Amino acid sequence: MFFWTMLALSAASGIFAIIWYARHDRPVWRSMGITVTRWTPLDIPVGLVIPFVAITLVFLAELALGAIEVAGADTDWSSIGGVLGEIAGFALFEEVVFRVLLLSGAIILLRKVPAGRWIAVAATALIFGAIHLTNENATLIGAFGTALGGVIYGVAFVATRSIWLPLFLHISWNLSQALWGFPVSGNTQWPGWLTSESIGNELLNGGAYGPEGGIPGMLSRVLIVALVLVYVKLIWRDGSAATLVYAPDPVRRDRSPAAGNEHATAPSPSHTP
Structure with a gap:
């Protein structure tokens, strides 16, 4: 019941965002992150590498602390295609529901509130964590660790105004846990x-529940947030971590003859949703 309630809330938030952007003459899908930008080819490898390095450090730390033991190696890779497809599919579904729909609407609702973007990220991250309480082997601590993941993906989504960085951060986090033999949010399949x-x-x-419910895993997620903020700051030098304003607002392309083939872009990061 809780899952379907949250799904309905996300859908309502997304519909609200679509209507708001349309009424304010904004490009709806690009404003909601459904877009390919000049930075997408970089977002994808960055999104894959950062969580893999972080989870590898968690694995080494837990091994050194005696918190895990390696029971063996799996040499049968015949199912790797299906594993990749499942992990990518789950990540895509969750990013659309919690970032594209739920977070987009929350940002608009809180647009005039100080630190509104951070509040929107935190609130939707808590919902993201709470919904994982329905997972097998879930705990409150584990759900909190998953909520920290929601902060990662939310910050990446808001800062880049695109789904690509959070999507591949999400895919890599789950895939990296599976590769090192960890449970993934309670799942061991x-x-x-x-x-x-x-x-x-x-x-x-x-x-x-897996590393998300342990201190090393949580610390690694804080590290990932910091690295994401460093990454977006390198791209948008005028961006601000305090406001989470980095990528400029998407604007409608100028289709007048005088514009030729050029696309209109905002000159600098903007504080509107």
């Missing part, structure tokens, strides 16, 4: 190149 078993204190390894 995806085989990796290792099989890792949690031992000892669950605050270190997250127990059956």
